[in-house]
Amino acid sequence: MKIAFNINGQPQEVDVDGNTPLLWVVRDMLNLKGTKFGCGKAACGACTLHVDGEAIRSCSYAVKFAEGKNITTIEGLGTAEKLHPVQQAWMEEVVPQCGYCQPGFMMATAALLEKVPNPTDEDIDNNIVNVCRCATYYRMRKAIHRAAEINRSANSITQ
Amino acid sequence: MSEKKKLSRRKFLVRGGIGTIGVVALGTYVFRNPMRRKVYELSETVVPPYSGAGTEANLWFEVTKDNQVVLYSPKVEMGQGVFTGIAQIAAEELDVAVEQIQVVAAATSTGVIDGLSTGGSLSIASLWQPLREMAATLREMVKGEAAKKMGVGTSSLTTSNGVVSGGGKEMTFAEALEGVVEWNLPDTPELRPNRQYKFVGKPVKRVDLMPKIIGDPIFGMDAEMPGMLHACIIRKEHIGATLKSVDTSKAEQMPGVVKVVKIDDWVGVVAKSFPQALAAKNKLDIEWDIPKKWTEAEIKDMLQVGKGNEMITQKTGSALDPEEEGVVSIEFTSPIGAHAQIEPNGAVAEVKDGKATIIMSTQVVALTRQQVAEALDLSEEDVNIIPTYLGGGFGRRLDTRHAIEAARLSQAVGKPVKYFFTRKEEFQHDQFRPPTHHVMRGKLNEDGLLEGLEHHYASGDVVINAPLFPAAMNTVLGTDLGAMRGGNIQYDKVPSHRAVQWHTTLPFATSSWRSLGLLANTFAIESFVDEMAIKAGKDPVAFRLAHISNEGNGKRLKAVIEKAGEFYKDGVTNGRAMGIATSIDAGSPCAQVVELSIENGEIKVHKVTCVFDCGIAVNPDQVKAQCEGSIIMGMSAAMHEKMTIKDGKLFPTIYGPYRMALMRHAPKEIDVILIEGADKPLPVGEPPLGPIGAAVGNALRRLTGQRLTDLPMGLA
Numbered sequence: 001m002k003i004a005f006n007i008n009g010q011p012q013e014v015d016v017d018g019n020t021p022l023l024w025v026v027r028d029m030l031n032l033k034g035t036k037f038g039c040g041k042a043a044c045g046a047c048t049l050h051v052d053g054e055a056i057r058s059c060s061y062a063v064k065f066a067e068g069k070n071i072t073t074i075e076g077l078g079t080a081e082k083l084h085p086v087q088q089a090w091m092e093e094v095v096p097q098c099g100y101c102q103p104g105f106m107m108a109t110a111a112l113l114e115k116v117p118n119p120t121d122e123d124i125d126n127n128i129v130n131v132c133r134c135a136t137y138y139r140m141r142k143a144i145h146r147a148a149e150i151n152r153s154a155n156s157i158t159q
Numbered sequence: 160m161s162e163k164k165k166l167s168r169r170k171f172l173v174r175g176g177i178g179t180i181g182v183v184a185l186g187t188y189v190f191r192n193p194m195r196r197k198v199y200e201l202s203e204t205v206v207p208p209y210s211g212a213g214t215e216a217n218l219w220f221e222v223t224k225d226n227q228v229v230l231y232s233p234k235v236e237m238g239q240g241v242f243t244g245i246a247q248i249a250a251e252e253l254d255v256a257v258e259q260i261q262v263v264a265a266a267t268s269t270g271v272i273d274g275l276s277t278g279g280s281l282s283i284a285s286l287w288q289p290l291r292e293m294a295a296t297l298r299e300m301v302k303g304e305a306a307k308k309m310g311v312g313t314s315s316l317t318t319s320n321g322v323v324s325g326g327g328k329e330m331t332f333a334e335a336l337e338g339v340v341e342w343n344l345p346d347t348p349e350l351r352p353n354r355q356y357k358f359v360g361k362p363v364k365r366v367d368l369m370p371k372i373i374g375d376p377i378f379g380m381d382a383e384m385p386g387m388l389h390a391c392i393i394r395k396e397h398i399g400a401t402l403k404s405v406d407t408s409k410a411e412q413m414p415g416v417v418k419v420v421k422i423d424d425w426v427g428v429v430a431k432s433f434p435q436a437l438a439a440k441n442k443l444d445i446e447w448d449i450p451k452k453w454t455e456a457e458i459k460d461m462l463q464v465g466k467g468n469e470m471i472t473q474k475t476g477s478a479l480d481p482e483e484e485g486v487v488s489i490e491f492t493s494p495i496g497a498h499a500q501i502e503p504n505g506a507v508a509e510v511k512d513g514k515a516t517i518i519m520s521t522q523v524v525a526l527t528r529q530q531v532a533e534a535l536d537l538s539e540e541d542v543n544i545i546p547t548y549l550g551g552g553f554g555r556r557l558d559t560r561h562a563i564e565a566a567r568l569s570q571a572v573g574k575p576v577k578y579f580f581t582r583k584e585e586f587q588h589d590q591f592r593p594p595t596h597h598v599m600r601g602k603l604n605e606d607g608l609l610e611g612l613e614h615h616y617a618s619g620d621v622v623i624n625a626p627l628f629p630a631a632m633n634t635v636l637g638t639d640l641g642a643m644r645g646g647n648i649q650y651d652k653v654p655s656h657r658a659v660q661w662h663t664t665l666p667f668a669t670s671s672w673r674s675l676g677l678l679a680n681t682f683a684i685e686s687f688v689d690e691m692a693i694k695a696g697k698d699p700v701a702f703r704l705a706h707i708s709n710e711g712n713g714k715r716l717k718a719v720i721e722k723a724g725e726f727y728k729d730g731v732t733n734g735r736a737m738g739i740a741t742s743i744d745a746g747s748p749c750a751q752v753v754e755l756s757i758e759n760g761e762i763k764v765h766k767v768t769c770v771f772d773c774g775i776a777v778n779p780d781q782v783k784a785q786c787e788g789s790i791i792m793g794m795s796a797a798m799h800e801k802m803t804i805k806d807g808k809l810f811p812t813i814y815g816p817y818r819m820a821l822m823r824h825a826p827k828e829i830d831v832i833l834i835e836g837a838d839k840p841l842p843v844g845e846p847p848l849g850p851i852g853a854a855v856g857n858a859l860r861r862l863t864g865q866r867l868t869d870l871p872m873g874l875a
Contacts, residue, residue: 020432036380039582040581074373091372094364098501098502098552099377099550129821131499133792138791139784
């Protein structure tokens with residue numbers, strides 16, 4: 001079936017079995033490889049991206065449900081020239097080790113900060129539940145707080 | 160890749176002063192047990208020299224026209240930060256800025272081939288000397304060429320930031336090397352002394368930071384080849400099962416299927432997309448031959464101190480008699496552990512015109528090339544392994560034979576094929592951390608000091624039966640050197656101390672898991688020593704220090720314990736208690752202090768202080784990152800993780816049910832203190848995993864009065 005959506009600000013149409021997980025459409029049809037495959041059962045969060053601003057585990061989200069929606073992947077979150085505050089914070093804290101799970105964590109964090117601009121440690125514990133085998137959680141927590149701080153100072157400048 | 164080839168301006172043949180010995184030298188004399196023990200001891204402390212290709216001229220460096228230096232790394236980057244470390248090391252002698260160096264993993268076709276693996280925490284330690292020598296040699300070669308072009312003597316030239324200066328003139332490295340075809344290879348120049356380092360010892364940001372922040376396609380899973388198809392392979396669920404029969408007719412009718420391939424005793428489905436390959440695989444009608452359904456109890460029974468192959472790995476003084484009065488015995492266990500790295504194993508392979516090209520995440524480039532060449536009956540020169548960034552290694556990619564399957568599938572369909580494991584297959588076909596059983600024995604004298612201390616431990620395979628290690632080594636050494644990591648007693652002043660290994664090969668594959676035996680062995684030894692300190696009524700820091708001599712690495716071990724001791728307090732304060740533990744692995748001593756409480760029935764680790772001596776910390780920030788990761792991964796293994804056997808199958812098969820430390824379990828405070836107790840870099844990636852389990856257990860003992868002896872530790 002034909003499915004149309006916006007991805008990273010661009011309109012896109014794909015012709016594919018509607019039950020195909022969005023992950024594989026994004027990775028293999030649209031060649032956006034930043035969204036990762038980890039488990040295929042929505043258990044690890046490596047495939048996290050945004051659908052209409054919500055953090056979604058795309059390995060278990062049928063592409064047909066994306067019809068007419070806005071999808072953002074790590075490639076659309078920010079670029080090397082213009083990093084998203086979450087990516088900026090990740091840089092400052094030097095979070096990644098192997099780096100494989102990090103796009104999923106950054107996407108989950110970006111979605112959290114949209115809803116909870118100044119998360120407490122408890123908010124972070126309850127909402128950031130992806131798996132990182134290098135166990136970079138200690139720096140990630142610092143980076144999440146730092147990202148919130150970058151947002152705050154950006155907002156205070158614009159106001 | 161072809162793009163890059165075109166950009167190559169120039170390649171330099173650099174001869175490095177590299178040894179060829181991979182493992183501690185073997186000889187028939189080691190058949191005698193005392194000699195064997197000497198070898199065991201050496202294997203614990205000696206950093207084997209880098210053993211890749213390189214005694215012949217090799218390509219390590221390339222200077223591009225825009226004056227960048229490409230460094231072809233024989234070691235792969237799996238998160239440990241090796242690319243950053245070697246860029247710093249090379250920059251030091253090359254006199255270029257770290258930002259001018261681009262590190263890439265060397266494909267086997269470049270000739271820079273690691274003879275062993277990226278593993279054992281050895282990358283930086285083993286490359287430290289040869290890489291500096293090669294970088295210094297290249298620098299002198301550049302100066303030699305610049306001198307000719309500038310018409311001045313080499314001795315008047317200086318180098319900095321990739322520029323040669325002298326006699327009022329300047330020239331970039333690239334300009335100096337323009338048009339050079341033949342090289343005068345100078346003798347290896349003298350290396351710079353420690354105190355003059357410009358880049359080594361600095362917290363340089365990871366060179367792979369940006370690609371990992373913006374989600375660049377750098378991993379094996381991201382690799383593609385033109386016209387590539389996707390494959391799934393069926394894998395048994397029951398331990399020891401073999402394929403009896405398969406009916407492929409339904410699978411062949413599934414959408415997108417190109418071919419169902421049956422080779423020997425395995426079946427692969429090749430389709431246009433991965434979801435199609437997976438759906439078709441699930442339509443295969445398979446009958447398995449299941450000779451028996453293994454149970455958890457049977458495995459436990461096989462793996463007991465007193466069963467299997469016995470080898471005394473350490474022996475001083477006399478053995479303790481367990482029946483004798485005053486001899487304390489405590490048993491400990493650890494479970495089967497999964498690697499659970501997030502990037503599944505896989506490979507993209509193309510076999511065409513008698514040549515194989517394979518892009519993949521692997522820790523064993525040379526071994527994989529050899530395995531593929533053998534399986535496909537090709538010469539090794541006709542197999543090119545192109546390693547990518549790894550989405551985690553942890554030892555899981557020390558055996559990547561699935562490259563053969565990907566290559567065979569490509570051969571069968573005449574197109575490139577991408578194959579990777581599903582998560583269930585990862586969990587059921589891991590090469591697990593073997594379960595262990597430990598019996599600790601000790602006896603205090605009248606002064607409350609240990610007069611005897613023994614560690615008897617049973618383990619499954621770690622390096623025995625691993626394709627990376629020659630089978631002969633195991634026969635000669637008679638013990639599993641991997642299971643032995645951290646197994647010998649470090650308290651050398653105890654008049655009688657010994658360690659005895661009992662080795663058994665289990666019916667499923669077990670192998671190297673980050674830090675090998677260190678995690679479980681240290682948990683047993685350091686929990687027991689702590690218990691003996693309590694029994695003696697002594698401070699756990701002073702008690703440990705009293706039993707370590709100044710011999711060997713004793714002084715360095717004592718230094719980390721003493722430093723950690725400054726952060727340790729006995730007793731319970733505000734519902735929190737502390738625990739301390741220490742280990743020395745591969746010559747790098749580490750001591751950790753844990754502060755925890757119990758909240759809502761769960762163990763809550765608030766703070767970990769880690770004192771670590773890895774000699775020169777080439778990048779202190781990344782050494783700290785390795786400590787932080789080791790601590791939380793070690794907590795995960797010691798407090799949460801456990802594979803079991805259900806209905807003859809390994810279980811669980813997914814994250815979640817395979818419980819792991821998540822954000823909420825990670826300590827909010829981790830303080831890493833580095834002591835540089837040696838004048839060269841020593842292993843980093845695994846040694847800090849040693850103490851954490853016991854440090855947690857020791858803190859719990861002080862908080863609750865209960866001694867937990869089985870991993871993963873849980874509250875009763």
